[in-house]
């Protein structure tokens with residue numbers, strides 16, 4: 001594995017020369033390996049969105065650097081658009097950015113901006129709608145006639161069609177029902193597997209994080225509070241709670257069991273692993289139901 | 290950045306100018322501007338300048354904020370001055386380019402015009418820096434209320450409500466525009482380079498989502514207002530009643546005094 005993205009001492013200050021100075025991100029550093037799924041958690045206003053907007057050069061660091069494949073993305077400011085096709089960013093509520101007459105044209109907007117030829121664009125659009133689960137007959141419809149969940153999938157497809165090596169999602173499941181949420185989680189996984197991509201996800205849903213993320217970035221008031229494997233972060237429930245964050249519900253249950261004096265592990269993050277653990281106890285004859 | 294556009298540029302404070310009734314401020318601003326354009330010589334102009342300087346000092350708003358507004362309007366001042374330089378044919382001829390001659394009368398007029406606009410901008414800034422947009426629209430509504438008697442009964446309230454809402458939503462729309470611009474840039478949209486036609490085309494992906502969201506917001510707001518039984522201005526009362534105080538009387542008196550002086554020196558010299 002190799003480092004694909006390095007964040008080095010990133011600091012961002014909004015409103016540099018106004019009375020309203022605000023350090024949104026303070027001296028944050030971490031490295032991401034190729035193919036990892038990284039979750040970013042933190043309170044509202046902790047600087048998550050500001051952080052990710054640096055990764056594709058939408059914001060310029062006040063201080064510090066972003067290295068993409070070992071190269072500072074701001075070395076050649078003229079080539080920043082190339083960086084944006086390598087690092088895709090899906091904003092919060094991406095369906096509000098749809099603007100074309102047809103679904104097809106909207107998904108093709110990104111690839112077209114990359115200067116790809118018509119055949120390649122066509123191939124990519126058809127391929128990506130398969131991945132996000134949009135039927136082919138929808139391509140000629142207006143994106144504004146779709147349902148909420150479909151709109152969001154079309155908008156995500158619009159970024160995925162650029163085939164970025166790194167794709168960043170800012171709260172991709174916000175405002176969706178459980179079914180819509182599961183759809184998006186599956187799409188994100190499928191994209192990573194199909195294109196061998198690296199993924200960063202901002203989310204408030206700890207269950208999704210436990211299912212998806214290899215590592216977690218924990219932000220608190222602009223500072224990097226923790227950067228570790230999902231297991232290690234969630235087994236540190238006390239610290240997370242002290243900064244107003246939660247662990248997955250099932251981890252919480254095991255946390256309480258432990259408090260009651262039971263000898264249970266504290267790295268149970270998903271319901272599946274809890275079931276496995278309990279079944280293993282049953283097999284071992286510890287539980288006699 | 291887009292965010293730097295100041296609109297409804299209220300500067301929090303508690304100076305004597307801040308505490309004046311918005312109606313007083315608005316009326317006196319109109320009065321003084323009329324008199325600034327009535328000044329005919331340097332002395333009466335100087336009096337207007339002294340008045341403006343006093344207003345600026347008493348407002349306790351940092352000077353650099355006024356300079357910022359002036360900077361923004363500088364091109365217009367220069368343009369007006371250039372037009373005026375070539376206009377008229379009094380005084381000595383200084384020089385001529387092409388068929389246009391520049392004479393002392395023109396230079397005098399140009400300088401005078403530039404200075405007048407300068408005062409006008411500074412005085413308007415005093416009003417906008419010391420009055421919240423809501424107070425301002427309230428004042429406008431009250432000052433326009435005589436229109437009720439000529440059959441425009443609902444129009445005045447509706448107009449004021451529209452202004453209030455528009456002012457309220459400008460920062461929201463600016464924020465939204467920024468978000469949409471970033472989102473399209475993330476998809477590789479190029480907003481900075483290219484020929485004029487290309488740049489205009491590049492605006493489509495921004496304007497359409499912006500328009501759609503503005504319409505959506507309008508519907509939501511209308512529904513929320515109806516849910517709270519809003520049905521126009523009829524019978525509505527103000528939460529904050531505007532009240533004239535001694536301060537308003539003094540401000541009015543001082544302003545009239547200055548206007549009197551301007552007229553006096555116009556006539557005497």
Ligand SMILES: Nc1ncnc2c1ncn2[C@@H]1O[C@H](COP(=O)(O)OP(=O)(O)O)[C@@H](O)[C@H]1O
Nearest residue numbers: 014015022024043044045046047048049050051
């Ligand atoms: N464009 C902006 N201009 C000024 N301040 C901003 C801007 N965007 C975010 N902020 C401020 O920066 C801080 C971090 O915001 P953000 O990165 O959006 O946090 P999060 O995504 O974790 O909720 C907040 O205090 C927010 O008010």
Ligand SMILES: [Mg+2]
Nearest residue numbers: 048049050170
């Ligand atoms: Mg955010």
